[in-house]
Amino acid sequence: MPVDEPHRIVCRLDELLLARGMTLTALAEQIGVTIVNLSVLKNQRAKAVRFSTLTALCDALECQPGDLFVLGD
């Protein structure tokens, strides 16, 4: 698939937050990312994620990158 086409990555942040009983605000404070950016991620509006942000998310949510992002249809 050419990189210019829209992506099909789905972020499961809201499911993971629900499963861990954590709020977006608490997660933002824990990993040092703004609520605005986490909101962008949660609402599927993100186009790219820094590895440092991904690492911090996985550490905070105690999950793997594959738990956080899946390939949609």
Add this chain to the structure above:
Amino acid sequence: MWRRCAVFNSLTYRLSLLSFIVMLSMIDMPEENDMARKSLFTFDRWDFLGTRVVLGVVALGSATVGVVVPLVRMFQGKPLTWQLQTGKTDALVTDQLTAKPGAALTWPGTADVRIEDAGVGTWLASIVPGAVLAVGTVIVVVALLRLLSSVEARAPFAPAAVRSLRVVGATLLAGAVLVTVAGSLANQVVLQAAADLHGEPSTFTLDLGAVVVFAGAGLVCAALAEAFAHGIKLADDVDGLV
């Protein structure tokens, strides 16, 4: 008069472009960065306002000095004044000073001319260089104001900004040539009206220094436009980056 106007605009063009380049290199850190510190060279809202004022003064000044004042003088029947390039040179002969042995004083051919009853054609020819300069100045100022608004809105890498810079570049390039040629043609018209050349052919002079300076500035603006166009692609790459 158009020469004074050209010198005024040359200085203010350089000042405006220089302040713009300094402004672009000193854009503030994003407001969400609490560690950002203001320095003497940080471009704040007062600097944006000041730049707008300077640009406005440049545009108004150019139109006033280049067009309005000469037209008013023409309609009032006042004498036409002009700094004439005669294209002639000769030894300087005057009672006010004498060359010492080993030195030579030469008249470079420039003369301040005053024509009491200049015809409409001569007046209009003398106004054309100032008018061309005024039009070019207004176009450049409007484009720079649009660019300033983009920068102030923290969205400098936008198609409108690229267009503004390309307009400035093209206007400076074309204006450099047009103003210089118009000035030289006007000089010829005034020379014919003011001086008797005793059958000698007149010399058509072109001030290439001004052409090189303004054309160079135009090329720099065109290059900046390409940098901004690349910036649009980079901004798009990080749009939505978490």
